[in-house]
Amino acid sequence: MPSEKPHNKVILVLGSPGAGKTTLIEGIKSSGAHKLNIINIGTLMLEESEASGISRDKLRYLTTVKIRALREKAFKRIGKMSGTIVVDTHATVEKGNKFIFGLPINNLPDMGNIAGIIYVDATPGELMRRRSSDTMRKRENDDIEVLNLQREINLAVLTMYGTTYDIPVYILHNKEGELNKAMSDFGRFVEDIISNYSD
Amino acid sequence: MPSEKPHNKVILVLGSPGAGKTTLIEGIKSSGAHKLNIINIGTLMLEESEASGISRDKLRYLTTVKIRALREKAFKRIGKMSGTIVVDTHATVEKGNKFIFGLPINNLPDMGNIAGIIYVDATPGELMRRRSSDTMRKRENDDIEVLNLQREINLAVLTMYGTTYDIPVYILHNKEGELNKAMSDFGRFVEDIISNYSD
Amino acid sequence: MPSEKPHNKVILVLGSPGAGKTTLIEGIKSSGAHKLNIINIGTLMLEESEASGISRDKLRYLTTVKIRALREKAFKRIGKMSGTIVVDTHATVEKGNKFIFGLPINNLPDMGNIAGIIYVDATPGELMRRRSSDTMRKRENDDIEVLNLQREINLAVLTMYGTTYDIPVYILHNKEGELNKAMSDFGRFVEDIISNYSD
Numbered sequence: 001m002p003s004e005k006p007h008n009k010v011i012l013v014l015g016s017p018g019a020g021k022t023t024l025i026e027g028i029k030s031s032g033a034h035k036l037n038i039i040n041i042g043t044l045m046l047e048e049s050e051a052s053g054i055s056r057d058k059l060r061y062l063t064t065v066k067i068r069a070l071r072e073k074a075f076k077r078i079g080k081m082s083g084t085i086v087v088d089t090h091a092t093v094e095k096g097n098k099f100i101f102g103l104p105i106n107n108l109p110d111m112g113n114i115a116g117i118i119y120v121d122a123t124p125g126e127l128m129r130r131r132s133s134d135t136m137r138k139r140e141n142d143d144i145e146v147l148n149l150q151r152e153i154n155l156a157v158l159t160m161y162g163t164t165y166d167i168p169v170y171i172l173h174n175k176e177g178e179l180n181k182a183m184s185d186f187g188r189f190v191e192d193i194i195s196n197y198s199d
Numbered sequence: 200m201p202s203e204k205p206h207n208k209v210i211l212v213l214g215s216p217g218a219g220k221t222t223l224i225e226g227i228k229s230s231g232a233h234k235l236n237i238i239n240i241g242t243l244m245l246e247e248s249e250a251s252g253i254s255r256d257k258l259r260y261l262t263t264v265k266i267r268a269l270r271e272k273a274f275k276r277i278g279k280m281s282g283t284i285v286v287d288t289h290a291t292v293e294k295g296n297k298f299i300f301g302l303p304i305n306n307l308p309d310m311g312n313i314a315g316i317i318y319v320d321a322t323p324g325e326l327m328r329r330r331s332s333d334t335m336r337k338r339e340n341d342d343i344e345v346l347n348l349q350r351e352i353n354l355a356v357l358t359m360y361g362t363t364y365d366i367p368v369y370i371l372h373n374k375e376g377e378l379n380k381a382m383s384d385f386g387r388f389v390e391d392i393i394s395n396y397s398d
Numbered sequence: 399m400p401s402e403k404p405h406n407k408v409i410l411v412l413g414s415p416g417a418g419k420t421t422l423i424e425g426i427k428s429s430g431a432h433k434l435n436i437i438n439i440g441t442l443m444l445e446e447s448e449a450s451g452i453s454r455d456k457l458r459y460l461t462t463v464k465i466r467a468l469r470e471k472a473f474k475r476i477g478k479m480s481g482t483i484v485v486d487t488h489a490t491v492e493k494g495n496k497f498i499f500g501l502p503i504n505n506l507p508d509m510g511n512i513a514g515i516i517y518v519d520a521t522p523g524e525l526m527r528r529r530s531s532d533t534m535r536k537r538e539n540d541d542i543e544v545l546n547l548q549r550e551i552n553l554a555v556l557t558m559y560g561t562t563y564d565i566p567v568y569i570l571h572n573k574e575g576e577l578n579k580a581m582s583d584f585g586r587f588v589e590d591i592i593s594n595y596s597d
Contacts, residue, residue, distance in 0.1 A: 063395045064367060097370050097384070098391065101358075104365040121547075149320075149370055152351065152550065156358035159499075159554035166502040168462060171495050171547055185495070192496065196461045262594045263566060296569050296583070297590065300557075303564040348519075348569055351550065355557035 006112035009084045011193055012103075014091045014158060015120030016150055018130040020174040024120060024186045025088050031190045034084050041089035041102070044074035064100070071102075075110035084194060087111065091119075091154040097146060099153055105164055114167050116193030117158050118186065121173045124148055129176070168193070205311035208283045210392055211302075213290045213357060214319030215349055217329040219373040223319060223385045224287050230389045233283045240288035240301070243273035263299070270301075274309035283393060286310065290318075290353040296345060298352055304363055313366050315392030316357050317385065320372045323347055328375070367392070404510035407482045409591055410501075412489045412556060413518030414548055416528040418572040422518060422584045423486050429588045432482045439487035439500070442472035462498070469500075473508035482592060485509065489517075489552040495544060497551060503562055512565050514591030515556050516584065519571045522546055527574070566591070 015021045025038055048070045054062065078085060090102040108114060124147035162169045170189040174182045214220045224237055247269045253261065277284060289301040307313060323346035361368045369388040373381045413419045423436055446468045476483060488500040506512060522545035560567045568587040572580045
């Protein structure tokens with residue numbers, strides 16, 4: 001395992017399920033002259049786990065130890081990529097009031113150079129309305145109290161990342177009915193991260 | 200000081216005074232085949248300080264340095280225990296808007312293997328009503344603003360533990376008049392922690 | 399670079415712009431027999447940057463890397479000072495929903511011995527009313543949502559400091575029309591920090 005410094009710039013995009021991360025990320029394929037490489041941690045972990053025959057629905061039911069191993073592989077794959085990488089993932093995964101942390105602080109450097117964090121924020125009401133029309137996955141525990149808790153915990157998580165690794169944090173409230181503004185803000189934040197970052 | 204890896208599983212139970220931690224913990228003596236060893240950090244620190252003639256009421260008035268020394272002894276005693284240990288303690292102690300952190304992040308490993316954290320949550324109203332009938336100790340500063348601050352700080356504390364040591368966090372709202380549900384949730388969380396943890 | 403242990407006691411005073419930090423700090427020049435050395439990180443960074451012809455207004459528009467270098471110099475100057483030092487600074491600087499962390503966790507020890515943290519708190523309404531009469535600097539993004547976000551992030555930041563370095567945190571709500579009480583609380587907190595701290 002040679003410990004060469006990675007040459008990538010990683011932009012972490014975090015937010016609760018239903019906040020609209022994926023929509024915003026899919027709307028942006030490049031920033032100025034910079035082609036963006038979009039990576040979904042869940043998908044990467046799914047690829048890593050496919051050999052063992054574990055389906056996506058079951059991913060969140062795995063034991064902590066199994067999730068840890070898959071995650072480490074996913075992070076290290078990102079660390080080997082070059083260019084500007086937009087990482088779509090969760091600060092926390094919640095199920096039945098149990099919160100698991102998606103990106104433990106000591107594993108972040110495995111991904112390479114984190115240049116900025118964009119948190120896609122939404123109110124509990126917005127999250128619940130978006131989730132109810134989401135037929136892709138079963139959603140649980142969507143009550144307002146838990147959504148507020150998750151938001152508070154997520155904000156503490158990204159504060160930890162920011163103050164530990166001196167990473168700027170951008171908070172984008174993806175308001176209902178204002179997708180165009182959100183997309184424009186998202187593009188601006190990505191551009192700001194790229195132009196301010198230097199190795 | 201030999202640095203053998205401890206063989207215990209520690210479950211941290213945190214919450215503001217009046218949240219109901221102790222009631223929930225006392226209601227659970229075992230989980231499946233696992234006998235639980237219940238430890239109260241305050242009691243442990245009291246035992247450590249007894250020799251010096253310091254009473255429990257005075258514990259929270261000690262200087263930071265003295266508290267640190269007592270705490271370190273208590274944590275290391277837990278680290279030498281085996282089996283599944285449920286630790287009853289505070290994320291923060293508040294007195295007159297001064298917050299002291301009960302479990303500094305670098306001292307946590309002294310206790311051994313932290314397998315999970317259960318936070319017993321309550322609203323300011325619930326805390327104040329429970330505290331007013333608590334004749335065991337004098338309570339101060341019970342106004343809503345401070346209780347909300349302490350809750351926010353506590354949530355940030357356990358987020359730090361979770362994301363630093365990759366520990367799952369369970370949040371249990373101990374609602375007024377729903378003690379049976381709270382006890383059942385508590386039992387389920389303990390079981391989940393034990394069954395998911397592997398060294 | 400000899401690594402002598404610094405002999406200072408540092409009191410960090412944090413708060414959003416408009417919370418009233420500077421007013422409180424200017425009202426206190428000594429605590430009992432202790433003369434206080436008041437330091438403003440922004441002023442120190444300005445002094446460090448003056449040679450390069452960068453004005454104060456432009457400081458917050460510098461790239462992350464330039465800010466980092468100025469900050470490191472400022473922190474290390476504090477680390478070489480002796481006596482009791484009251485440091486006036488920001489947990490976060492916010493501009494257009496971008497949050498930069500003023501005091502990355504790993505840089506704190508550069509300042510010496512942090513004996514205590516005082517957070518000057520204010521509601522979004524109080525902040526907005528105080529800022530609108532502040533003609534010194536242009537203020538942006540003063541809406542309630544962002545001010546609440548910044549407060550939450552600030553509380554998580556100081557929780558990190560407290561639980562990482564075992565520093566007590568004091569929260570002082572600087573309420574409108576109650577400046578005398580705030581100044582008295584501030585003096586009491588400074589005194590408590592000095593009397594409890596031992597190297």
